[in-house]
Amino acid sequence: MPLQLIQVGLGAHGLGVAQSDVLMAQDFTFCGIVDIDESRLRQASQLLQVEPAQCYTDYKTAFTQGGADAVYITAASPFHYDICKCALEENLHVLVEKPFVTEIDQGKELVAIAKRKGLKLMVDQNYRWVKSVLTLKREIGRQALGEPMFVDAKFFYSHEGKPYQRQMQDYMLFEMGIHHIDMMRFLFDENIHTVRGRTWNTPGSGYLGDPHVYAVYELDGGMPIFYIGSLLTQGLSSPWEGQWRVQCTKGSIHLDDLGAGYGVYLVNEVQEAAKVDDVIPKHESIRGVLAEFADAILHDRAPLSSGEDNLLTLAALNATSDSSRDGKACCPMDYLQ
Numbered sequence: 369m370p371l372q373l374i375q376v377g378l379g380a381h382g383l384g385v386a387q388s389d390v391l392m393a394q395d396f397t398f399c400g401i402v403d404i405d406e407s408r409l410r411q412a413s414q415l416l417q418v419e420p421a422q423c424y425t426d427y428k429t430a431f432t433q434g435g436a437d438a439v440y441i442t443a444a445s446p447f448h449y450d451i452c453k454c455a456l457e458e459n460l461h462v463l464v465e466k467p468f469v470t471e472i473d474q475g476k477e478l479v480a481i482a483k484r485k486g487l488k489l490m491v492d493q494n495y496r497w498v499k500s501v502l503t504l505k506r507e508i509g510r511q512a513l514g515e516p517m518f519v520d521a522k523f524f525y526s527h528e529g530k531p532y533q534r535q536m537q538d539y540m541l542f543e544m545g546i547h548h549i550d551m552m553r554f555l556f557d558e559n560i561h562t563v564r565g566r567t568w569n570t571p572g573s574g575y576l577g578d579p580h581v582y583a584v585y586e587l588d589g590g591m592p593i594f595y596i597g598s599l600l601t602q603g604l605s606s607p608w609e610g611q612w613r614v615q616c617t618k619g620s621i622h623l624d625d626l627g628a629g630y631g632v633y634l635v636n637e638v639q640e641a642a643k644v645d646d647v648i649p650k651h652e653s654i655r656g657v658l659a660e661f662a663d664a665i666l667h668d669r670a671p672l673s674s675g676e677d678n679l680l681t682l683a684a685l686n687a688t689s690d691s692s693r694d695g696k697a698c699c700p701m702d703y704l705q
């Protein structure tokens with residue numbers, strides 16, 4: 369029997385994943401959809417073939433009347449905390465889009481509620497289920513070119529920000545950098561010990577918060593990752609996962625396009641580059657996330673990328689922001705005391 373799911377937020381991303389991922393997932397079936405925008409809700413009702421009686425403009429009504437097991441929150445980021453809290457209080461398991469929340473104390477509160485009630489709380493860090501990222505992780509682990517010494521990671525994009533994104537305090541960090549910073553933790557199975565960085569804006573950008581960031585993240589084992597990311601760069605853009613160079617003792621591992629398409633390449637001591645075969649996950653990206661969420665519910669275990677785990681990624685974002693403001697190195701763990 370598939371789990372009964374309510375999805376909240378059917379904007380550009382929400383409607384897209386509802387069609388291409390939720391409808392295709394064998395583990396879930398819609399028992400309700402929610403959006404405060406009635407025209408979007410009508411459009412979604414038709415496209416997803418969800419009965420008008422199962423369409424809601426108010427998420428609390430949906431959570432109390434919809435007969436759901438679980439909620440998938442794809443609403444605009446500033447509303448994640450309120451929607452998530454309401455769903456947990458109504459005893460529903462929650463999968464929430466990144467960023468989980470925008471304030472770390474809110475995240476801690478939600479994690480505590482989920483724990484107290486025995487509910488699953490998972491954050492959609494879907495890059496952990498993307499084949500290029502899984503392939504890079506496999507090659508880092510194989511150590512065919514020796515041990516990693518340092519990493520260079522880049523991301524450049526010209527993004528047309530949503531109205532809510534234009535008002536966010538840390539636009540680049542919380543909307544996009546979050547994927548790459550979570551990748552750092554995932555790729556090396558380590559947490560970030562210290563960060564020193566800077567975020568900044570371009571005058572007249574139309575964004576309240578900063579669209580650019582550079583930072584050095586030092587992992588627990590001491591390895592530095594040099595990161596630059598921007599959502600406001602004309603010209604050549606990066607794939608969403610970014611361009612990575614993992615410098616090892618006997619060569620370099622790249623997630624990039626070194627001539628045979630975007631993917632993972634190994635470059636040895638005599639400059640020979642070879643593209644490696646991709647890891648093929650059973651379910652990719654958000655389908656993988658949905659499968660993991662369902663399995664965690666059915667087997668009563670913590671999901672990968674749980675809310676609790678994601679506090680460490682959120683702490684690294686906060687540490688980057690504070691380092692920029694104060695000009696000092698900051699430790700993410702200090703945010704979790």
Ligand SMILES: NC(=O)c1ccc[n+]([C@@H]2O[C@H](COP(=O)([O-])OP(=O)(O)OC[C@H]3O[C@@H](n4cnc5c(N)ncnc54)[C@H](O)[C@@H]3O)[C@@H](O)[C@H]2O)c1
Pocket residue numbers: 376377378379380381382383402403404405408425427442443444445447465466467492494530532543
């Ligand atoms: N994981 C990924 O790769 C990925 C990619 C894109 C976006 N996202 C995330 O998905 C979320 C949505 O992004 P988007 O691009 O669809 O934004 P969007 O602005 O296009 O859509 C947001 C939707 O949320 C609805 N909404 C806002 N408040 C609501 C409320 N209280 N109740 C119900 N509906 C409400 C809006 O009416 C709108 O339809 C964001 O958190 C974003 O960061 C994740």
